[in-house]
Amino acid sequence: MARKFISGNDAVAEGVRLARPHVISAYPITPQTIVVERLSDFCEDGSLKAIYMHVESEHSALAAAMGVSSVGARAFTATSSQGLLYMAENLPYASGARMPIVMMNANRALATPWNIYGDQMDSMFLLNAGWIQVYVEDAQEALDMMIQSYKIAEDPRVMTPFMVNLDGFVLTHTYEVVDVPEQELVDAYLPPLKLAENMMSLEAPKSLCITAGNNFNMEFKIKQNEEMNASTAIIAEVDASFAEVFGRKYHGLLEAIACDDAEVILITTGSVAGTSRMIIEEYRNKGHKVGLIKLRYLRPFPTEALAKVLKDAKAVGVVDKNISFGYEGTIFTNVNSAILQSGLTPKVHNFICGLGGRDVTKENIREMFDALLSSAAGDSCEKIHYMNVRCAL
Amino acid sequence: MMPKITAKNLTNDELFYGHKACGGCGESLAVRLAMKILGERTFASLPAGCMSAVSFIYPNMAFKTNAIITPFASTGAVAAGVAAGLKALGIENTYSVGFAGDGGTADIGLQALSGAIDRGDQIIYFCNDNEAYMNTGIQKSGLTPYGTRTTTSPAGENLPGSVTTKKNMFEIVAAHDIAYAATASVGYLEDYMMKVEKAKSVKGTSYIHILAPCPTGWGTPSEITISLAKEAVDCGLWYLAEYENGEFKLNKDPKAFTPVADYVKKQGRFKHLTETDIEHLETQRDKKWLKMRRDWNK
Known part of the structure; x- marks a missing residue:
């Protein structure tokens, strides 16, 4: 375990590196930028073996992540504010398709008036998007939640995208001492993603993001809601198992x-x-x-x-x-x-x-x-x- | 020289089958044939549009391979994500393919397509061009030709229907210095299938823009889809071309064009056109061909 004096954004990037996503698709926006800069560095220096996609917008950042997730690979993206709202239509899209994508959101005000600083108007806008939303208190929790979030999102009982929220600047740009766990420990806790049964595969080809009319749509949505509600148990379970391995607990919900x-x-x-x-x-x-x-x-x-x-x-x-x-x-x-x-x-x-x-x-x-x-x-x-x-x- | 694909050696296996498209639909034919050539290891991404609307209706799925409906603007991004995911997982010898319509390509999906080409993503992108938003009931798109009557470009005393010309998607895509781009028509299927076959071995992004008549939107009998798509090329309002290794090439350069009037008068969407309107279409055509012949015929 290494102790590092780093910002909240750095802590997110360290956490993502430990979680080993297959693909990162992201578009820069203040105050999220340091996350994607660090992840680009990690991809360049080989410490994270992921494909970094330079998408041309936040809309495509999440759309590309959906493509990645649809074949059962682990996807990560990060955004903030206007960017989150620009990708907004893709949020319920990903959750309806039950894709365990993880996204970091740097909580920031919405225009107008233009403002780059922190408030929570952006993520509140998307409360109804079918994503799990967690709000962290410090850089350590930010790092730890990058690991927990994949563990929860990818649980077959959950299969729901996950948004980790950090207060813009107050958390993203504040430096704290953070414990960075050993990669081996994280690998054992969060093994490489296996194709889930509802994803596309050559062995069992599937159609995803299908159409369901008034004859079936409601049942899909009720199931989604019930399983999201049931994820409260898995959130508690993961927090407990995380504490056993890493020695830090956050008391679940x-x-x-x-x-x-x-x-x-x-x-x-x-x-x-x-x-x-x-x-x-x-x-x-x-x-x-x-x-x-x-x-x-x-x-x-x-x-x-x-x-x-x-x-x-x-x-x-x-x-x-x-x-x-x-x-x-x-x-x-x-x-x-x-x-x-x-x-x-x-x-x-x-x-x-x-x-x-x-x-x-x-x-x-x-x-x-x-x-x-x-x-x-x-x-x-x-x-x-x-x-x-x-x-x- | 790759072997020619014809009706004789084309597989009888259907990978896109049992969909609910209209009789005589050109677009569904283009998808069906492309899937036959691409094969079972294809991952198809389709945005909102006719093809997704007719083929993913729970619980009846028309794609035998993996397929996904994407957000309207996101064909390029989702297909690129699929390709990246497969690569990262080490799943090889697959094709990540996008099938979008004219609006899904030239309007709302242009940005994501541009991003994918810019990155050189390993995808084959099809623009199935039936020259309007047909799925929502025949509204004007960026690829609707001049003089087309649609439900949002009505023809009346003041307007001849659409007053804009088709956005030049083929050259927009080529301007990205894409690895391979081609235009095609469901009237010239062997040419189309050859281009699909070619795209399979391209390193980087491929783009195939195929003109596909829509009997419902064009106001034409369903049995003339193929001959009409052929005539579109023969009268010079559409063209067959390729862009590879940084060079354009005309695949078909008719010595003489068939009359534009014959082509447009078969179609309800052009019924209102006057002699002057038709002359305008011919002038546009001649200007385009002058340039293509000058710059692309080496």
């Missing part, structure tokens, strides 16, 4: 921090979870019963796991680095549905922050906890809070 006796719980994704951990410690030391949920997976959505952790909370806050215009933050909507389905009745608040790369500071997290504590104590409190706003609007 979500990580609950100090939630056992918590009266108020803040739900975050990605890098904000890291900042929030520090505030949890600070507030606990002051005697406040605060807890934190690091929501890792948005699809499949961990309804049951959430309900279990939230069952005694008086107030729940959801951090959203996105807005569904005309409504609220997207994660907030999803959490509210899970809460309602579970028969819980906490007060719920949405903290919208970090749009277009606006900092989410420790002070902002304190403000969120203060609002939740005050709401739990019975004070009236706004439903939607915009954090760290420069001026009255």
Whole structure:
């Protein structure tokens, strides 16, 4: 095992190298570029024996990956923001065809106004695309998830494409010390991909991405949904087996921090979870019963796991680095549905922050906890809070 | 010199069979014959269009080989991905082939095709050109000829139908310095089959652009598909040519053209054309042939 001081993007590239995809098809976009630059280097120096396809667009990046996956080979691509939306029609295409493609997405704002910095508007747009979506907190988790993602996506019970999300710049461009596992260990954990039974092969030729009219279409979609829901078990299973081999675990669908006796719980994704951990410690030391949920997976959505952790909370806050215009933050909507389905009745608040790369500071997290504590104590409190706003609007 | 493929020595095995294309469909004939020549180790990529719509209807699949429907814009990219995947897995002696229509090639799929040619991907790309978006109900594409009545280029008092000319796909592709490109017609099947056979041994990307009449979209009886496709070449509105080793070559250079009027008057889509419109088509034709004869006949 080597310890390296590298950025989140470098960590992704290291993870991809260890996972040994057969083909990489990618198009550069800020802040994803370092991933594809490193992978190009690895292909050039022979440390990754993969074919690197210089596609002419993100649309073709994913289309080519679908071609690769359709013959049972391991495919990787990476994108961000406008690029993710440019390839958007291919996302449900790949998931409907049950292709275990892995894609890294550097979460970035959407134009207009143009902005290259991080928020989560891009991946939220594609929540309904039938891809598993995970959000990582740091560079180590980014590397580890490149390995876990293939293990989960390629499981015959799952066979679903996988999007690994890193907050643009805050994670992609921040340097951290990362443990890079030994190749032999990864090879044993993630063996070379074998042709799955539903892929094209000379032995058993098949037609893929077929047409199913109103007589069969619905059954295909229901099966896809049920198997995506069932992947929650495989996600937990893989996280556990990964921990056994590599010594690091991420608690599956979500990580609950100090939630056992918590009266108020803040739900975050990605890098904000890291900042929030520090505030949890600070507030606990002051005697406040605060807890934190690091929501890792948005699809499949961990309804049951959430309900279990939230069952005694008086107030729940959801951090959203996105807005569904005309409504609220997207994660907030999803959490509210899970809460309602579970028969819980906490007060719920949405903290919208970090749009277009606006900092989410420790002070902002304190403000969120203060609002939740005050709401739990019975004070009236706004439903939607915009954090760290420069001026009255 | 490769052996000539004729009706006599062509295999009776069908690899594209049981599809639901219209009677007299030129495009399905082009696919069927190409598949016979390419054989069982072919991986076919087809975008949205007539051929994918008629041959992948669950649970009835018309391709006996591996085949996949691609996103509309993605024939070139998916076929290239298939080729890369097969290469990476060490699966040899296969053909990754794209069969797209005129719109799927010259309009929405042009970018992905350009990318594949630029990379020199090991694919054979067929443009089955029936000169409009037929699958969606006969709308104008970038390969619809001047004066064509389609549902989005109506002919009336103000317009003669389509007012643009066919995008010059063959030369666009050649301008990439592609390894091999050819035009063909389902009216000259031996020429077409020879070109498919040739593409099989090309290193890099091949492109075959075949004119394929569509009785439904052209307003023609289904039994004249072949003779009409022949006449398109004989009257000079289409041509048979190749591009290889950086050189163009005309495969057929008629001494005299048959009348354009005879060709267009057989077709409902051109029924409204006036003498002046037909003269315009002839002028365009003559200009094109002047250039082809000057530059390509060595």
